[in-house]
Amino acid sequence: MKALRIAAVVAGLVALFAIPQMTRNEYVLALGVSFAAMSVIAGGLNLVYGYVGLLSFAQVGFFGIGGYTAALLVVDRGWSLWAGVVAGGGLATLVGLVIGYSSLRLSRHAFAIVSLSFALLCMIVARDWVELTRGAMGIPGLPTPVMNLPWGLSWRLVRPADFYYLLMGVAALSHGLIYLVVTSRLGRAMRAIKLNEPLAQSQGINPLAYKLLAIALSALLAGIVGGLFVFYLTIVDPSIFDFYYTETTLIMVIIGGPGSFWGVLASSAVLTALPDMLRFTTDLRMVLYGIVLIAAMIVFPGGFGGWLHRRRVARWRRPRPGAPTNTPSITP
Amino acid sequence: MTTLLKVEGLTKRYFGLTAVDDVSYEVEAGTVVGLIGPNGSGKSTSIDCISGFQPADAGRWSLAGVDLTGLAPHRIARAGLTRSFQTVRAYDELTLLENLCVAAQENDGIGWLQALLRGKPLRRADAEAEARGRDLLATVGLADYAGAPAAILSYGQRKLLAIAASMMARPKLVVLDEPVAGVNPTMVKRIEAVIRKLNGEGVTLLIVEHNVDFIMSLCSRVIVLDAGAKIADGPPSLIRSDSRVLAAYLGKARAAELDAEHG
Numbered sequence: 390m391k392a393l394r395i396a397a398v399v400a401g402l403v404a405l406f407a408i409p410q411m412t413r414n415e416y417v418l419a420l421g422v423s424f425a426a427m428s429v430i431a432g433g434l435n436l437v438y439g440y441v442g443l444l445s446f447a448q449v450g451f452f453g454i455g456g457y458t459a460a461l462l463v464v465d466r467g468w469s470l471w472a473g474v475v476a477g478g479g480l481a482t483l484v485g486l487v488i489g490y491s492s493l494r495l496s497r498h499a500f501a502i503v504s505l506s507f508a509l510l511c512m513i514v515a516r517d518w519v520e521l522t523r524g525a526m527g528i529p530g531l532p533t534p535v536m537n538l539p540w541g542l543s544w545r546l547v548r549p550a551d552f553y554y555l556l557m558g559v560a561a562l563s564h565g566l567i568y569l570v571v572t573s574r575l576g577r578a579m580r581a582i583k584l585n586e587p588l589a590q591s592q593g594i595n596p597l598a599y600k601l602l603a604i605a606l607s608a609l610l611a612g613i614v615g616g617l618f619v620f621y622l623t624i625v626d627p628s629i630f631d632f633y634y635t636e637t638t639l640i641m642v643i644i645g646g647p648g649s650f651w652g653v654l655a656s657s658a659v660l661t662a663l664p665d666m667l668r669f670t671t672d673l674r675m676v677l678y679g680i681v682l683i684a685a686m687i688v689f690p691g692g693f694g695g696w697l698h699r700r701r702v703a704r705w706r707r708p709r710p711g712a713p714t715n716t717p718s719i720t721p
Numbered sequence: 722m723t724t725l726l727k728v729e730g731l732t733k734r735y736f737g738l739t740a741v742d743d744v745s746y747e748v749e750a751g752t753v754v755g756l757i758g759p760n761g762s763g764k765s766t767s768i769d770c771i772s773g774f775q776p777a778d779a780g781r782w783s784l785a786g787v788d789l790t791g792l793a794p795h796r797i798a799r800a801g802l803t804r805s806f807q808t809v810r811a812y813d814e815l816t817l818l819e820n821l822c823v824a825a826q827e828n829d830g831i832g833w834l835q836a837l838l839r840g841k842p843l844r845r846a847d848a849e850a851e852a853r854g855r856d857l858l859a860t861v862g863l864a865d866y867a868g869a870p871a872a873i874l875s876y877g878q879r880k881l882l883a884i885a886a887s888m889m890a891r892p893k894l895v896v897l898d899e900p901v902a903g904v905n906p907t908m909v910k911r912i913e914a915v916i917r918k919l920n921g922e923g924v925t926l927l928i929v930e931h932n933v934d935f936i937m938s939l940c941s942r943v944i945v946l947d948a949g950a951k952i953a954d955g956p957p958s959l960i961r962s963d964s965r966v967l968a969a970y971l972g973k974a975r976a977a978e979l980d981a982e983h984g
Contacts, residue, residue: 570837590794592890593890
């Protein structure tokens with residue numbers, strides 16, 4: 390079972406990295422880049438919402454902060470892209486910790502509201518702090534990144550396929566890190582906090598520490614991906630903080646099942662491809678997209694992960710011949 | 722006998738109402754002590770305070786000489802005072818074994834980095850927790866469901882799981898908040914047997930309960946609260962005939978009647 394799973398993951402990765410070899414269709418590659426970026430934001434959101442149970446609208450803010458920081462450091466200060474991206478991820482993490490620490494002292498609901506205000510505030514700052522961010526026009530014409538490799542080689546990211554490889558690689562590493570966390574006892578403690586916070590506290594678990602860990606990790610990954618993504622777009626402007634990203638990633642997590650790593654990864658892929666698959670009917674495209682979302686909510690009210698849990702409960706409740714019965718045992 | 726838990730002058734007020742009024746008591750190591758009293762007498766509030774879930778307005782408390790006053794719940798738990806809840810709590814989506822293992826993970830000295838790197842110390846700690854978890858599940862009679870999600874358990878079984886979970890981290894003192902409230906008589910016997918067994922293994926327990934028979938048969942000492950104040954503290958035989966306790970439970974008139982009957 391475990392070998393099968395590893396084989397499936399390897400096959401999936403090979404297939405993803407083989408796509409640019411098989412097609413030069415730029416639209417397909419663009420979808421791939423978009424999947425890579427969105428799935429990392431969704432994966433981080435899943436960590437925060439699905440594991441520690443904090444509804445967060447802040448992910449898009451971390452994404453944009455990463456984008457702006459990398460772009461400004463590269464364009465104004467002449468930093469290399471890679472240093473700029475790391476700085477963007479670092480700043481996003483720091484901001485995430487400040488938001489989390491200040492609002493979580495109050496309540497989960499305070500965090501949701503503060504995260505929403507933060508995302509809106511980011512867009513206002515990007516638009517109105519003209520000296521720093523260049524305002525609504527944004528920073529166009531971001532330079533082509535070059536990666537210096539050992540032995541004097543360098544990789545100029547010119548073709549769409551280059552960004553495809555880069556973002557897929559970063560996405561693979563990010564999901565690997567998330568997977569490492571959620572399958573460890575840290576992930577177990579996070580789920581415990583979501584399922585029953587007072588019980589977790591009574592067992593020595595410090596909810597604030599795990600919540601901040603989840604927020605910091607999600608902010609770091611979203612910031613890094615944001616930093617790379619704006620160089621793919623070659624422009625960063627206030628629309629990087631658009632509510633569209635929040636909405637898309639929230640839908641990915643809810644349909645995939647909060648707290649289900651594979652569910653959210655799968656729904657990220659499906660929901661990136663779905664609007665495109667519905668392209669055969671331009672008029673009804675968004676209507677059909679809506680219908681699919683509603684159908685998914687009806688069939689999987691708790692997302693795909695919730696459906697798996699319900700099935701597991703049903704299986705244990707089913708009376709089995711020869712197995713212990715599930716009624717309270719009477720013999721003391 | 723050595724004093725394990727020492728509570729001095731614990732006071733908790735809600736606006737004008739004093740829910741716990743200058744209560745002091747001690748729990749000796751290795752004993753089972755009952756905390757009883759009529760509805761609203763401040764039993765649950767007092768243990769919410771000493772476990773850190775409610776801030777106390779005054780008073781100090783310590784466990785084995787370590788001051789716990791004002792600490793956060795998770796720090797108090799790590800210091801060795803764990804508790805169960807009146808409204809039974811369990812992690813429904815986790816298996817019974819996971820429910821128990823998670824309760825031990827903050828006390829085995831494995832840091833976050835070690836947890837991520839999954840080296841030998843982690844594997845050893847996990848194996849130890851799993852073995853203890855299976856032991857405890859066997860003790861409470863739920864071993865057959867080790868791999869089942871906690872959502873399938875009945876109410877009484879959840880109470881048993883909660884007791885097992887509160888024992889996982891090898892605490893010094895376990896506080897059980899109404900372990901048999903709303904449980905059928907057969908299950909009461911079973912929970913009583915489990916508590917006796919755990920006490921036999923050296924666990925000290927402080928039990929808050931409405932079920933007086935349960936407390937009287939299980940505890941070597943009983944503390945009685947009424948209207949937030951301690952009115953009696955002693956062995957069950959003395960508590961049964963204490964006129965203030967009778968008055969608190971039955972009303973003054975009926976207590977006087979009983980007093981006259983029995984002389």
